[in-house]
Amino acid sequence: SQQGEEDPQALSIQEGENATMNCSYKTSINNLQWYRQNSGRGLVHLILIRSNEREKHSGRLRVTLDTSKKSSSLLITASRAADTASYFCATADRGIYNQGGKLIFGQGTELSVKP
């Protein structure tokens, strides 16, 4: 079942601007992860935030997590044309130890960064 709802579905910005994508989920989670997918290719892990963390940074990426609202956001600062891709959030339920590492993916946000 899909539990991640991402917003917006598509986002178009100019190079140098910041891009913000949001993700909402329904269950109690162990962690939340963000992945990137270039057109038709495999997903690449970007960043993970645990349920007891509120904010995490990695280079130009900043992720926040609000477990009370069951939501997360991914901020890409100073975007580049090469950031053009689809971005997915994925949640790992608290019962993940018995689920073979199952992640539940959102539908993704398509980001287009124009030069």
Added chain:
Amino acid sequence: EAQVTQNPRYLITVTGKKLTVTCSQNMNHEYMSWYRQDPGLGLRQIYYSMNVEVTDKGDVPEGYKVSRKEKRNFPLILESPSPNQTSLYFCASSNSRTTYEQYFGPGTRLTVT
């Protein structure tokens, strides 16, 4: 180089002709999964494996089989493919018992006519 490989990358076949998509990882990961990705439906898990000889159904297992005889390999078998199995398939593996960060293969685009 740490990676997950899948073969073939592209496959066009006909209804009912058995096929196997191979998946192999060189990271000694315990956990492996198969997903399918369809427009508007996102990624859905087909089967997963927690270790050798341990497999279980994901969200959309109908029409698929898997096996895990070796830790590195996790083939996906379609015994009698049908057009509704036309999709983009991804194999993934993960190791950590605390984070489950997943490493994805490059994908196999399957068309069943």
